[in-house]
Amino acid sequence: MGGDFGPSVVIPAALDAIAKYPDLALHLVGNQELIMLELRKRNANVGGALTIRHTTQTVEMDELPSQALRGKKDSSMRVAINLVKEGVVQACVSAGNTGALMATARYVLKTLPGIDRPAIVSTLPTMRGQIHMLDLGANVDTRAEHLVQFALMGSVLTEAVENKPSPTVGLLNIGEEEIKGNEQVKEAATLLADSNINYAGFVEGDDIYRGSVDVVVCDGFVGNVALKTSEGVAKMITHFMKEEFQRNLFSRFAAVVALPVLKAFRRRIDPRRYNGASFVGLQGIVIKSHGGADTLAFGNAIKEAMLEVEKAVPQRISTQLETLLQERRTG
């Protein structure tokens, strides 16, 4: 049970979730003593929908993935992913070290046949609703074929969890270069145009939040920079807004008057609503919660896991991939 807050966030989120979803059963993987402490604080107990799996090791947030993989076989993330592999649980949700979680998931669960590399996908808010974007940091130096696989996985996920048939997929690119974009993007564009994916062409950075397409595909380096940059801009803007509303007596008064509006506004860009990134392309469902997630945010990550289980996302990806490869053979 990792993340910045461990059981103190995960346990209340788990209790909220089982109260809300009567069919849900949760395995709480981590230090039994700490878990019990948090449960007792809330007058909750194990049994019924809750099972504890005691683990003795901890993967630090800055630990090297390879180190965690080799040396932390009794960490909560390793044991939780093992449970997915063994079919005891249908999904794993973790707020732990992203790199270690990905390395462990990949090692234990393996990628789906035909998928070379798993990717990290998340929903982002847009002016019109939301989009799915991938890869957000699992892969750098991606080849064109990988971008096509990301496109397929993003498309399947969006179709499944949003009930949106044949979602549009855009390839993240820039508009300044003579022959637009870098080599891998240009090649991927050709491959996507020839596929059964609903490819909508190139999109630029500002199209992400305009909601021009349903899925945005990019290399993990670019996606991670875009995501973190977005977080940075949003933080700076809210920081400036706070400063201005606290500047003097008048602005403080204005803040009080505008409070309900400001609250409604903040709800709309609340990153907690978008918490829960999926590791797609694996033979199993693994959801990464933000390390700094609170109870509400972690709850959303649990919800994402449930939705992907219900929609059997990995199986759908397999089936779609089969179709894509078959088309290539016959086409």
Place this chain on the structure above:
Amino acid sequence: MGGDFGPSVVIPAALDAIAKYPDLALHLVGNQELIMLELRKRNANVGGALTIRHTTQTVEMDELPSQALRGKKDSSMRVAINLVKEGVVQACVSAGNTGALMATARYVLKTLPGIDRPAIVSTLPTMRGQIHMLDLGANVDTRAEHLVQFALMGSVLTEAVENKPSPTVGLLNIGEEEIKGNEQVKEAATLLADSNINYAGFVEGDDIYRGSVDVVVCDGFVGNVALKTSEGVAKMITHFMKEEFQRNLFSRFAAVVALPVLKAFRRRIDPRRYNGASFVGLQGIVIKSHGGADTLAFGNAIKEAMLEVEKAVPQRISTQLETLLQERRTG
């Protein structure tokens, strides 16, 4: 005289600038008739600080750079850059097609000796002040050595125009991968650590707006995506804020009360303040104004040009580059 608004923005910005800076002389390059029309509207005339250079061709905003370069030898951007080359003017400011402007500038002015590729650099607001970031889209598939050259150019520019000795330079990277980042970034990090540049290590997307360093260096693909994504986030946030303040009678009232605060806030994230990207690495000064810039924004691009002329930025880059190369030979 390009951009979305042509002379209707450039002329008033030019008139404001010569009124403000008595030492400034401007050559207005474009269709004489249109320029005269705008001047007359404002009871202004040529002579003194204003000279008109009539041109007959126009580079369209979506025209291919190679096409513009071959076929548009009497376009305003080509003639303006020729004037820089001939030493008639000391800098060119254009709101035209970025790709065409860069291709023309590179062809006519050439890069500085030792610089392989020019880069696009701009200032961005941060929580603490502002940073310079490059490359914002001139180069994709950049090699490590190019990133080092960008670092040097960004460092020299920042030192010169902000009077900030030995500015800190960060290399844009991601934090998720086992051995952080992609190949070119890792190699560039080694080269930078060995250089006389004040290299501060890796930074991530959210560090840009935190103002953790003075200069952020990245490949043009990544930089362009980061920039456009930032614009997209800012637009979405202001869009949501507007929507919330217009939702009902109460929120409209709150908007009226909060108006001075909201105005002060908007001033702080006003992109017009940061208008005017420099093409660095050329034997001459070329400033790109945003295509959609208004008079105030275009005025800032003129100011940036003046500052770079005053500080002799290209010459400084040459000198610094000489030092860097000498160190490598002797070190």
